Amino acid sequence: DTETDHYYVSNDDVHRRWKPRARFSHKGTYGHALLVAGSYGKTGAAILAARALLRAGVGLLTIHTPVRGYAILQQAVPEAMVSIDPFEEYASTLPSSDGYSVIGVGPGLGQADATVKMMRKILETYRKPMVIDADALNILAAHRELLLRVPAGSILTPHPKEFERLAGKTANEFERLEKQKELARQLKSVVVVKGAYTSITSPGGVVYFNTTGNPGMATGGTGDVLTGILTGLLAQSYTSLDAAILGVYLHGLAGDLATHDLGEDSLVASDLVTYLPAAFLKVS
Numbered sequence: 001d002t003e004t005d006h007y008y009v010s011n012d013d014v015h016r017r018w019k020p021r022a023r024f025s026h027k028g029t030y031g032h033a034l035l036v037a038g039s040y041g042k043t044g045a046a047i048l049a050a051r052a053l054l055r056a057g058v059g060l061l062t063i064h065t066p067v068r069g070y071a072i073l074q075q076a077v078p079e080a081m082v083s084i085d086p087f088e089e090y091a092s093t094l095p096s097s098d099g100y101s102v103i104g105v106g107p108g109l110g111q112a113d114a115t116v117k118m119m120r121k122i123l124e125t126y127r128k129p130m131v132i133d134a135d136a137l138n139i140l141a142a143h144r145e146l147l148l149r150v151p152a153g154s155i156l157t158p159h160p161k162e163f164e165r166l167a168g169k170t171a172n173e174f175e176r177l178e179k180q181k182e183l184a185r186q187l188k189s190v191v192v193v194k195g196a197y198t199s200i201t202s203p204g205g206v207v208y209f210n211t212t213g214n215p216g217m218a219t220g221g222t223g224d225v226l227t228g229i230l231t232g233l234l235a236q237s238y239t240s241l242d243a244a245i246l247g248v249y250l251h252g253l254a255g256d257l258a259t260h261d262l263g264e265d266s267l268v269a270s271d272l273v274t275y276l277p278a279a280f281l282k283v284s
């Protein structure tokens with residue numbers, strides 16, 4: 001079965017999964033996402049994720065971040081509300097999860113002791129599906145008891161090094177893929193291992209290889225943009241698997257469209273946000 005359950009994602013696959021907005025819909029129809037991101041020196045990661053989240057069509061966005069990032073976030077992302085942690089770094093002042101459809105956590109988080117505590121609180125009290133990335137994954141890898149508390153239906157987005165921290169070293173990519181399938185099954189969640197031909201594994205053991213994207217995307221912040229896109233789609237009525245397949249494809253397609261105009265060398269992560277609308281138009 002391991003040989004037959006592999007798919008390469010095509011534009012048609014994505015078009016079939018994409019849902020047009022209904023005429024009589026309102027912002028409540030498209031979910032309210034809570035993004036926990038940013039820390040001193042890494043507010044940019046929160047901005048990139050937030051901007052991508054909004055361009056992915058979410059109804060409402062609240063960003064939870066330490067007070068240091070407050071002014072810059074409000075200015076950079078006027079569409080978002082900001083839930084302020086009154087301390088200089090993260091403390092344990094999370095908003096109640098009531099009213100949020102999904103939580104995106106990780107970009108620019110850091111791994112300070114207080115941040116680990118906050119991550120513990122998130123996993124002990126929130127039962128909503130999450131998109132878990134970057135330092136949130138590194139915290140899970142370092143505190144393995146937390147890994148088993150990841151809510152079913154979540155999406156984890158490690159790059160190969162983060163995946164190694166989570167699942168251990170592997171001898172080759174085949175072995176890594178088996179471990180990736182195992183992690184998805186164990187957590188009843190979707191695992192996305194990023195790179196050229198990003199692989200997406202479902203809890204049921206099916207593997208989807210993405211076909212968009214290019215080496216221009218090997219630049220700081222592109223992963224944060226992906227977290228935003230996935231969180232924005234998961235907040236709407238997409239399943240975690242559809243959100244992952246659609247979001248990873250759109251992220252790469254935005255990269256391809258940006259590269260067409262700007263070239264691989266000059267592409268920066270913000271360009272992916274700029275070209276995300278054009279990517280949506282191509283799959284709609």
Ligand code: B4P
Nearest residue numbers: 159160161194195196213214215217218220221222223224
């Ligand atoms: P970190 O410091 O953890 O980097 P980051 O903040 O997570 O960066 P960012 O969020 O922008 O990028 P991400 O990878 O999440 O350090 C990364 C470390 O891991 C570095 O030491 C690096 O060398 C290592 N590493 C990263 N990728 C690796 C790989 N494939 N193999 C071995 N080591 C690796 O997200 C990047 C995004 O861009 C993803 O969506 C990815 O799919 C896309 N992308 C990157 N390169 C691409 C390519 N060649 N083709 C298509 N898409 C590509």
Ligand code: MG
Nearest residue numbers: 134159223224
């Ligand atoms: Mg990253």
